[in-house]
Amino acid sequence: MFKNIIMYRIAPDWRSTASEVEARLQDTRFVECGASQEKSLGWIEPRGEDHGPLLEVVAGQWILKLMVETRALPASVVNRKAQERVAQIEAATGRKPGKKETRDLKDDIRLELLPMAFTKQSSTLVWIDREASLLVLDAGSQARADELVTLLVQSLPGLALTLVNTKVSPSAAMAEWLVSMEAPQGFSVDRECELKAADESKAVVRYARHRLDTDEVKQHIEGGKMPTRLALTWNDRVSFVLTEGLQLKKLAFLDVVFEGASSGKDDGFDADVAISTGELQQALPVLLEALGGELPLA
Numbered sequence: 001m002f003k004n005i006i007m008y009r010i011a012p013d014w015r016s017t018a019s020e021v022e023a024r025l026q027d028t029r030f031v032e033c034g035a036s037q038e039k040s041l042g043w044i045e046p047r048g049e050d051h052g053p054l055l056e057v058v059a060g061q062w063i064l065k066l067m068v069e070t071r072a073l074p075a076s077v078v079n080r081k082a083q084e085r086v087a088q089i090e091a092a093t094g095r096k097p098g099k100k101e102t103r104d105l106k107d108d109i110r111l112e113l114l115p116m117a118f119t120k121q122s123s124t125l126v127w128i129d130r131e132a133s134l135l136v137l138d139a140g141s142q143a144r145a146d147e148l149v150t151l152l153v154q155s156l157p158g159l160a161l162t163l164v165n166t167k168v169s170p171s172a173a174m175a176e177w178l179v180s181m182e183a184p185q186g187f188s189v190d191r192e193c194e195l196k197a198a199d200e201s202k203a204v205v206r207y208a209r210h211r212l213d214t215d216e217v218k219q220h221i222e223g224g225k226m227p228t229r230l231a232l233t234w235n236d237r238v239s240f241v242l243t244e245g246l247q248l249k250k251l252a253f254l255d256v257v258f259e260g261a262s263s264g265k266d267d268g269f270d271a272d273v274a275i276s277t278g279e280l281q282q283a284l285p286v287l288l289e290a291l292g293g294e295l296p297l298a
Helices: 018-026 075-093 099-116 142-155 170-180 215-222 268-290
Strands: 006-010 039-044 056-058 061-072 118-129 134-137 161-163 187-197 204-208 225-234 238-243 248-253
Touching: 006 142, 018 061, 039 142, 056 268, 061 142, 061 268, 075 099, 118 142, 118 268, 134 142, 134 268, 142 161, 170 187, 170 215, 170 225, 170 238, 187 215, 187 268, 215 225, 225 268, 238 268, 248 268
Parallel strands: none
Antiparallel strands: 006 134, 006 161, 039 061, 056 061, 061 118, 118 134, 187 204, 187 225, 225 238, 238 248
């Protein structure tokens, strides 16, 4: 269900109920882009059922889903059309349009072409663990996470979010694990890593499907290259790539996690939510502890 993880702490004074959140989300329900609209975002049904609730509660865990739709209008197309218009004006009047007039031409062309542009949709899952005061985004980039958090805070009065931060930086911890060739308790180091130099060279070394418990890796780190990504597995149940920014990429739940799980059609969503959040409720605190624990909220 989740492929990426970006974690936020929820301020302890937020007390909204599920029904209150559902009512608030209705005000920013997703609507497709209008003919001249470049981007639209809003909340959709996590379960995928039309006209269903925008907040699903499964085993006490809250699940939301944000939809973003954009119209793909390449800048090269706009620029080409603008150049054609400029040439026409120059041929007809003998003068070349200035910078401001050219910008205005581009704006007009963009409005003309937008209704014909293809749209692209992408969705992002949100998991709220009320008991742990934790909000988790299945966002592949910090930019998407920032966009989602902005809408979420606007939609839910009183909600305040702070990125989870640890006492030991992920980069420093990953370097220690690789140099000592010893993963933190409960984890194993897998066969993917990226090391990047901090100096002006910005040199990068990437390992894929490669043993990392080697002198070569240690030498790179001792030479000044720091880990920016490292593949890990927790308890042979959850694998992921930890980044220097405390994001989890390529999250995967291993087969053992789903052994004995019901495969009934009707309860597929509930089972996926219960299993994935249940595993993460155990794995994430252990990971944060391996990074020295969380820094207290300011």
